[in-house]
Amino acid sequence: MPKIIATAEAVNTGANYSTEIKVHQHQLLADELAEAGGTDTGPAPGDYVCTALASCKVITLRMYVQRKQWKVDTIKVKVDLVKGDQMPSGNNTFFCEVTITGELDDSQRARLLEISKACPIHKLLSKPSEIVTIMDGM
Structure with a gap:
């Protein structure tokens, strides 16, 4: 398998667009702005x-x-x-x-x-x- 230089995992459990992101030991959030239908809980x-x-x-x-x-x-x-x-x-x-x-x-x-x-x-x-x-x- 080729060498992986970066990785991320995203999971949405039904909370509109708010999505949990895991990168190694780091926890992040992604979402959309309110005008795009999100709740702006993250970038x-x-x-x-x-x-x-x-x-x-x-x-x-x-x-x-x-x-x-x-x-x-x-x-x-x-x-x-x-x-x-x-x-x-x-x-x-x-x-x-x-x-x-x-x-x-x-x-x-x-x-x-x-x-x-x-x-x-x-x-x-x-x-x-x-x-x-x-x-x-x-």
Whole structure:
């Protein structure tokens, strides 16, 4: 079997859209906003995709600045997802805004922008994916 790089399990027991998520020892909730029929008890699934990308970029940048021993206080990444039918390209588009506070010159900032694009989730989402779905008992 190929190496699994991430895993999650989601369970809904009838509470409208509110869904319990288990990731290793962590318990999370997913839901939909009230205007989408949910009760807003947790982020929507699309928000979790943005969360994965934003946090991966922050972690990748922090690893890099630590290795370089650059003086960086805060690394913040905001990610917005726009569906393809709203974009001229027709592609789903992630807009990522990186904000870094610290003692950095322009060349260091330019390098960090490039490093942010090298995070594993950025690479993963930039390539075509395949989704294989099976039904238990079939």
